[in-house]
Amino acid sequence: MSADKFTELTERIKNFCEERDWSQFHDPKNLALSLQLEASEVLELFQWTKNNEIRSGKEVDMEDELADVFYWVIMLANKYNIDLIKALNQKMDKNEEKYPIEKAKGVSSKYTEL
Amino acid sequence: MSADKFTELTERIKNFCEERDWSQFHDPKNLALSLQLEASEVLELFQWTKNNEIRSGKEVDMEDELADVFYWVIMLANKYNIDLIKALNQKMDKNEEKYPIEKAKGVSSKYTEL
Amino acid sequence: MSADKFTELTERIKNFCEERDWSQFHDPKNLALSLQLEASEVLELFQWTKNNEIRSGKEVDMEDELADVFYWVIMLANKYNIDLIKALNQKMDKNEEKYPIEKAKGVSSKYTEL
Amino acid sequence: MSADKFTELTERIKNFCEERDWSQFHDPKNLALSLQLEASEVLELFQWTKNNEIRSGKEVDMEDELADVFYWVIMLANKYNIDLIKALNQKMDKNEEKYPIEKAKGVSSKYTEL
Numbered sequence: 206m207s208a209d210k211f212t213e214l215t216e217r218i219k220n221f222c223e224e225r226d227w228s229q230f231h232d233p234k235n236l237a238l239s240l241q242l243e244a245s246e247v248l249e250l251f252q253w254t255k256n257n258e259i260r261s262g263k264e265v266d267m268e269d270e271l272a273d274v275f276y277w278v279i280m281l282a283n284k285y286n287i288d289l290i291k292a293l294n295q296k297m298d299k300n301e302e303k304y305p306i307e308k309a310k311g312v313s314s315k316y317t318e319l
Numbered sequence: 320m321s322a323d324k325f326t327e328l329t330e331r332i333k334n335f336c337e338e339r340d341w342s343q344f345h346d347p348k349n350l351a352l353s354l355q356l357e358a359s360e361v362l363e364l365f366q367w368t369k370n371n372e373i374r375s376g377k378e379v380d381m382e383d384e385l386a387d388v389f390y391w392v393i394m395l396a397n398k399y400n401i402d403l404i405k406a407l408n409q410k411m412d413k414n415e416e417k418y419p420i421e422k423a424k425g426v427s428s429k430y431t432e433l
Numbered sequence: 434m435s436a437d438k439f440t441e442l443t444e445r446i447k448n449f450c451e452e453r454d455w456s457q458f459h460d461p462k463n464l465a466l467s468l469q470l471e472a473s474e475v476l477e478l479f480q481w482t483k484n485n486e487i488r489s490g491k492e493v494d495m496e497d498e499l500a501d502v503f504y505w506v507i508m509l510a511n512k513y514n515i516d517l518i519k520a521l522n523q524k525m526d527k528n529e530e531k532y533p534i535e536k537a538k539g540v541s542s543k544y545t546e547l
Numbered sequence: 548m549s550a551d552k553f554t555e556l557t558e559r560i561k562n563f564c565e566e567r568d569w570s571q572f573h574d575p576k577n578l579a580l581s582l583q584l585e586a587s588e589v590l591e592l593f594q595w596t597k598n599n600e601i602r603s604g605k606e607v608d609m610e611d612e613l614a615d616v617f618y619w620v621i622m623l624a625n626k627y628n629i630d631l632i633k634a635l636n637q638k639m640d641k642n643e644e645k646y647p648i649e650k651a652k653g654v655s656s657k658y659t660e661l
Contacts, residue, residue: 209323210404217411225418226425232371235481237362240388241583242480244358245473247395248351252470253463253655255599257346267399272406274354275392278385279407281361285381290324292386293393297331304339311340313595349595355469356594359587366584367541367577369485427481437551438632445639453646454653460599465590468616472586475623476579485574495627499620500634502582506617507635509589513609518552520614521621525559532567539568 211290218276219283233284240277246270325404332390333397347398354391360384439518446504447511461512468505474498553632560618561625575626582619588612 208216222228247270250263259267282289322330336342361384364377373381396403436444450456475498478491487495510517550558564570589612592605601609624631 209325211323211325214404214407214411217408221411221414224420225423227423227427229425230427230481232483233373234365234368234371237365238476238480238580241355241358241362242473242477244355244388245470248355248466249470251348251351252466253458254348255460257348257597257599259347264399267395268401268406269410271392271395271399271401271403272410274358274388275403275407276410278389278392281381281385285378285385287382287385289385289389290328292382293328293389294331296383296386296390297328297335300335306338309339309341311343313341313344344595346597352466352590352594356587356591359584362580363584366580367572369574371483371485437553439551439553442632442635442639445636449639449642452648453651455651455655457653458655461601462593462596462599465593469583469586469590472583472616476583479576479579482576485576487575492627495623496629496634497638499623499627499629500631500638502586502616503620503631503635504638506613506620509609509613513606513613515610515613517614517617518556520610521556521617522559524611524614524618525556525563528563534566537567537569539571541569541572 215279215283215289218279222280231280231284233281236277236281236284240274240281243270243273243277247274329393329397329403332393336394345394345398347395350391350395350398354388354395357384357387357391361388443507443511443517446507450508459508459512461509464505464509464512468502468509471498471501471505475502557621557625557631560621564622573622573626575623578619578623578626582616582623585612585615585619589616 222231247267250259250266250270251257252260254260278289281287336345361381364373364380364384365371366374368374392403395401450459475495478487478494478498479485480488482488506517509515564573589609592601592608592612593599594602596602620631623629
């Protein structure tokens with residue numbers, strides 16, 4: 206019986222770093238800094254566009270840049286033993302409560318203004 | 320037979336937005352901008368620390384902030400039909416090739432310098 | 434009688450853009466985005482350092498990266514007719530009030546805790 | 548005979564920190580991190596806007612946020628003894644050379660493509 210693919214991926218990343226004895230370099234502040242830098246590279250794909258779309262020809266880079274961000278999210282989660290899936294599901298529980306469909310449909314207001 | 324938990328989560332987020340007719344607000348540039356802003360909130364947990372650790376008393380906020388980043392990563396992946404698990408596994412394939420254990424163990428150099 | 438050097442610089446930048454008819458590209462959101470990207474390049478000079486210092490050999494890049502950030506600060510100030518010197522002096526007026534020397538000396542606490 | 552207003556401001560900030568003995572807290576990595584966080588606050592003023600303009604009612608915050616960014620730019624320049632005005636003027640010298648008016652007018656292409 207196999208684990209699910211997300212758990213397999215986080216384990217793979219954990220093992221990759223352990224086998225190379227890299228945890229000594231991976232203090233959490235530098236992980237957070239790397240996360241921020243990769244998020245900026247995603248944002249850079251939209252620099253100077255007028256219509257809120259991605260820069261022409263840059264669609265192919267999105268997958269690569271987004272995977273980089275995802276990597277540092279998992280690295281930080283591993284560092285702090287955070288169950289990302291559970292954490293985000295709990296957030297979605299709250300979101301569904303805060304933004305009931307009948308009130309939030311087609312409305313962009315923050316939930317405090319609904 | 321149930322889907323794995325990551326797929327379930329991405330579907331849940333997709334449905335959440337569709338039911339509220341929110342895709343009209345979720346142009347990709349603003350998604351990328353939100354991702355960057357949440358990544359900065361993770362980084363803020365380390366502001367002014369000297370030892371590369373998280374600010375005292377802020378460990379409890381990490382789960383919440385990291386889930387926020389994870390949310391926008393999934394939102395962008397949904398927008399561009401990106402399979403995040405597959406994309407990051409492909410990246411790890413390359414990492415394992417670029418950083419062979421025998422050469423990379425305990426070494427922080429970039430692979431081009433190994 | 435010559436203007437001071439900061440006013441001369443802001444005027445130079447304003448003229449540079451006007452002569453090239455570039456204001457059509459310089460919507461404020463993209464200016465803010467560019468500011469953020471350049472600030473990230475400053476931060477990148479510190480990636481993976483342990484002692485809170487700049488990466489070895491990167492000191493020479495600081496001047497260049499910081500000038501890039503300064504450029505977008507001035508561009509945004511020009512866009513909104515903000516007098517940066519006056520705005521920051523007013524902020525310093527408040528800082529001097531919030532952090533009196535006798536209380537703040539050698540103390541890193543936020544002023545609300547003094 | 549008085550110094551120009553930019554030099555006066557940088558000296559004022561230098562004295563403010565020295566009088567409070569705060570340089571011990573102001574390692575350059577945390578200065579760069581603070582710069583990045585404040586740049587993100589500028590960017591946040593544009594979150595979710597569609598037309599590349601600032602969020603309605605947020606114009607009044609721009610002066611304040613921009614002054615915060617300017618503060619950390621000057622703090623880093625003071626730390627590394629960088630003459631910001633000179634550094635940016637040198638950059639403008641190069642820009643004027645790279646983007647001659649006759650070629651660059653109304654054209655947003657990078658100079659390598661002119």
